[in-house]
Amino acid sequence: MFETFQVLRDSFPYLLQGAGVTALAVAGAMAFGFLIGIHIAVFQVYGPWWLRRMVGAYVWFFRGVPILVLLFLFYFGLFSLIGINLSALTSVILVLGMTSGAYQSQIYRGAIQSLSYGQLKAARALGMSDTRAIVSIILPQALRLSIPGFSNEYSIILKDSALAFVLGTTEIMARTHFVASRTYQHLPLYLMAALLYFILTGIGVKMLRKLEEKVRIPGYSHHQG
Amino acid sequence: MEWDFIVKELIPALNRGVANTFLLIIPSASIGLCVGVLVGTVRTFGHPLLKRIGDGYAALFRGTPLVIQLFVLYFGLPNLGIYLEPYVAAVVGFILCTGAYQSEYVRGALLSIRRGQMLATQALGFSTFQSLVWIIVPQALRRALPGCGNEIIYLIKYSSLAYIITFIELTGEGKILATRHFRFTEVFLSIGIYYLIMVTAADFGLKKLEKKLYIPGFGRG
């Protein structure tokens, strides 16, 4: 019992550093996924048929293949095949980001489609180009509506990031596994890691709810979409 | 890429793996769904104490990564003197995790049924059990179907985690082969195609089922 306590206490700072790496990976992946997702969503709603087809195939691929397989495929295979040498952490960010982009696109697409067509027409009537109208009128509304979905996606990516340890990234899971295999205190250590993820989920979700409140426009919510 | 490698090594290995993947998915998905329906119903209509327990279970398993849950079962439980086979640990982990997510969809669906539906059954003299069986549950299952179906598709993909706790299924077979021959791109692309086929087929089947159960004006919400 005492030994367990000692192991937990000694390894806690080490695992906490891992939480920093996890947070970095998740933030990077969410940001990269946002860039991809927002473009896909706009292409899927407003793009010509061939572009819709192409991004549709992208979404189909990244939503149909397990993260684990994607991590192996890109890190050991495709990235070196095209001659770039990336660190494990960068690879994790790119792969999680590409996957998240596929999922995020569906959140933004749903939000864009829930806006009335009159919004776009009104913008055009004022002489805006379609691109300008999408950037200045459509997206500011759609993104507000997307925050709950984004928050959900955050907690999924956070959990998926635990798989990064298979590439040797030194995030929470990898460090926990490392300490556990040395001290044989598997159960308490994994439970502590679980607690860290639990807390990280809570912090992120809370921050996003704050954001949602901050950018809220009176009388404007999903129900009135 | 030589033809020989694909026909003689890759495809047989992946087929072996996919059989094991099915061994994981089928019991996990079906038992997990039952757990979800049971827990979801308890979380909606149950005794306050049971409700609490159900909520706690769902929050715990939805709030932590599946890989940790598997590690606790496979590497952690031996600390308590409980040793699980890799296959058993994987299936138990999948059932517990997917059950927690399924319970969320079932609960949401049950909560979405209008109160008037229950009133109308009571006014016609249905017993509580009769109204659950003939009116409430058939409505709730239709509402929950898209979510529950999605969860099964997630499960197909996340079954790949079983290889991390040494149950060699599709991803595991591929990893072994890729490492031995140092052919990562071909092997993992092929594995990807296997998963894409499974996921697309499941998606197609679920859409079919949704269409079959479609009722005008009784949509996803």
Next chain:
Amino acid sequence: MTNPEPRPVLQVRNISKKLGGKQILQGVSFELRKRELKVLIGPSGGGKSTLLQCINFLIPPDEGEIFLKGQEIHIHRKRDLYAYRQKVGMIFQDFNLFDHLNALDNVSIALRKVKKMTKTAARDRAVVELERVGIGDKAELYPSQLSGGQKQRVSIARALAMDPEVMLLDEPTSALDPELIGEVLTVIRNLAQDGMTMIMATHQIGFIRALADEILFMQEGKIIEQGTPFDLLMPGKNSRTQAFCSKLQELSEEPDI
């Protein structure tokens, strides 16, 4: 109109109910004789809807007794309660059709699952009832494909199929667009003329004048006035009912039935 028999079918004695700290019903009593149509009117919040829901125990009353054909109903005997509710038809303001069943199955499901009739027998009966309310041709349609008036007629058919001794109607036309009220009132008028025993909350004054055997005026959880339409609504009677009804008529033109 109808000629009620002296024997009461339904006796309601001293019903009281408190909801959310507010006394909604304060010792309400009345009797309903066979073939009689009684009408509940009064300002909203006066307890009409609660009273009707107390009668078949959708809301269990705090106090009071209810007798059907002289038999007291005990809510704790589940079997008796279910049997009693089968004999008391209820029509809701907002219809409460089963959203996942078409019109025919909405009418037949209770016959099959509660009364344990065979599929064909239940189906035949449902067809008869749907035709009786004038929508035999809508049997295959789902609730979302029906107009409000059609929905309410399905719900009346659903109640009639159970062969009720009494029907409770809770403002059956108040959720309907004005042009659809007439078709539902026509169905109810036919029921009254066929001798169905009914108690109905409604504000359709033309209907009340023409068909009600007695009016119960409810306010603040009590019946504060009761009598025939002749007694309460004739010009110069100076009743509270009269005052309430003329205010209603000022506010809305009602369709002829």
